[in-house]
Amino acid sequence: MEKTESGKFEGLTETDQAYLADLLKQLADDDYLLSFRSSEWLGLAPHIEEDVASASISQDMMGHAAMYYGLLGDIYGRDADDLAHFRGPADRRNSILTEKRNGEGEYLDVPKYDWAYHVVRNLYYNMHKKVKLVALKQSSSTPLRDVAAKAAMELYYHELHWRTWFIQLMNSSDDAKARMAAALEKVNGECADLFHLGKYSEDITRKGYIAPASEMKDSFRKEMEKVFDQTDSVFSFPDDQKENGRLGRHTEDLEHALELMSEVYGSVPYAKW
Amino acid sequence: MKAEKILDEELILSKLAEVKDPEIDTVSIVDLGMVYRVAAVDTSIKVTLLPTFSGCPALPIIEKNCAEALLELDGADSAEVEFTFSVPWTSDRVTEAGIRGLKEFGIAPPPEFIESDGSWHVDCPYCGSTFVTVENIFGPTACRSILYCRNCRNPFEAMKLVSSNMH
Numbered sequence: 001m002e003k004t005e006s007g008k009f010e011g012l013t014e015t016d017q018a019y020l021a022d023l024l025k026q027l028a029d030d031d032y033l034l035s036f037r038s039s040e041w042l043g044l045a046p047h048i049e050e051d052v053a054s055a056s057i058s059q060d061m062m063g064h065a066a067m068y069y070g071l072l073g074d075i076y077g078r079d080a081d082d083l084a085h086f087r088g089p090a091d092r093r094n095s096i097l098t099e100k101r102n103g104e105g106e107y108l109d110v111p112k113y114d115w116a117y118h119v120v121r122n123l124y125y126n127m128h129k130k131v132k133l134v135a136l137k138q139s140s141s142t143p144l145r146d147v148a149a150k151a152a153m154e155l156y157y158h159e160l161h162w163r164t165w166f167i168q169l170m171n172s173s174d175d176a177k178a179r180m181a182a183a184l185e186k187v188n189g190e191c192a193d194l195f196h197l198g199k200y201s202e203d204i205t206r207k208g209y210i211a212p213a214s215e216m217k218d219s220f221r222k223e224m225e226k227v228f229d230q231t232d233s234v235f236s237f238p239d240d241q242k243e244n245g246r247l248g249r250h251t252e253d254l255e256h257a258l259e260l261m262s263e264v265y266g267s268v269p270y271a272k273w
Numbered sequence: 274m275k276a277e278k279i280l281d282e283e284l285i286l287s288k289l290a291e292v293k294d295p296e297i298d299t300v301s302i303v304d305l306g307m308v309y310r311v312a313a314v315d316t317s318i319k320v321t322l323l324p325t326f327s328g329c330p331a332l333p334i335i336e337k338n339c340a341e342a343l344l345e346l347d348g349a350d351s352a353e354v355e356f357t358f359s360v361p362w363t364s365d366r367v368t369e370a371g372i373r374g375l376k377e378f379g380i381a382p383p384p385e386f387i388e389s390d391g392s393w394h395v396d397c398p399y400c401g402s403t404f405v406t407v408e409n410i411f412g413p414t415a416c417r418s419i420l421y422c423r424n425c426r427n428p429f430e431a432m433k434l435v436s437s438n439m440h
Binding site: 001002003004005049052053055056057059060061062063064066067142143146147149150151152153154156157160161 | 321324326327328329330332333335336354355356357358359360361362363408409410411412413415419433435436437439
């Protein structure tokens with residue numbers, strides 16, 4: 001990875017660093033996991049231009065994860081690649097939505113992935129990210145503000161992309177509509193922790209690192225209603241679910257993703273990439 | 274004793290102008306507006322760059338190429354190159370020389386953004402026609418889109434518009 005500026009969190013107390021670190025893990029792990037899941041579509045997307053687009057978006061998302069891991073590494077005095085690859089499931093703070101498999105089967109075997117799920121999951125995730133980046137651009141932490149401004153410019157294209165897919169498929173054939181309805185139901189069971197801010201949520205918002213979850217949820221609802229207004233469906237968002245990734249409680253799918261993702265890096269950890 | 278050249282900003286920038294985009298040898302990182310800050314203290318140079326796209330795999334290559342080029346300067350003993358996000362790179366940072374270099378390579382410069390109606394304008398880099406269509410906003414690299422010219426019937430790439438007006 002390229003070298004970035006360091007020493008950005010000097011002067012912060014240890015507790016403040018711990019709050020920021022937890023928030024950075026949520027942001028970094030979200031992009032890292034969904035970037036990986038999306039990259040599993042490489043070569044499988046519905047058409048060639050979509051393959052290019054979907055892969056390019058995954059690459060941007062990995063760039064966003066790298067920016068957050070870079071900041072986290074600055075706090076911990078650790079290498080960003082190590083933080084991406086060598087943290088176990090209990091230390092991960094990503095939303096459940098970002099870790100789930102794309103569907104049945106394995107990429108290297110017979111992947112029977114669900115494109116409708118990919119579209120719905122990415123619309124929910126990207127709209128949530130858009131709202132979060134707006135809030136982070138007002139953060140009391142300068143490095144967070146800077147990274148959010150950078151990510152927001154790239155997200156513009158991602159959100160536009162998934163919103164376009166979503167509206168088109170929701171207004172398409174009966175088969176497409178049925179698949180989208182099933183995907184919406186699935187996503188609704190996995191996205192409740194998107195706006196959860198983890199074990200330090202009160203401290204994180206009190207310090208002004210990010211807006212309170214309730215405010216962001218309201219903005220998210222308004223944005224999503226505008227999208228759903230262009231379909232025959234009504235937007236709904238779950239209050240709660242069994243697992244909560246922000247608290248380190250994950251599904252088996254996370255282990256599966258981490259194992260695959262860090263296999264090469266972990267095989268020769270001292271190699272220079 | 275050999276008289277050492279003073280490492281001033283101008284000298285460093287002229288050296289950085291020799292560092293090309295790893296994929297586009299007609300534009301330098303200076304032309305792309307990636308150079309944010311240069312500083313020299315005695316024989317040490319420090320250069321701060323702006324990444325175009327955060328996930329661009331060319332960044333470590335650019336970092337290495339910059340450091341190597343700077344060490345060729347008379348009187349330079351060390352060269353530190355790092356990236357910052359303190360100012361986001363936007364596509365309007367591409368200079369006039371950058372625009373010429375991109376066109377020469379067959380890549381249209383970043384679109385002009387018309388704020389009043391939110392539209393973009395890209396001209397074909399080969400024939401200059403405005404009769405073009407966007408085939409894919411996403412292209413072979415993070416910073417490029419794929420377009421098609423209906424006039425000279427050539428597919429071409431254009432630098433993506435990246436602006437702080439986009440949200």
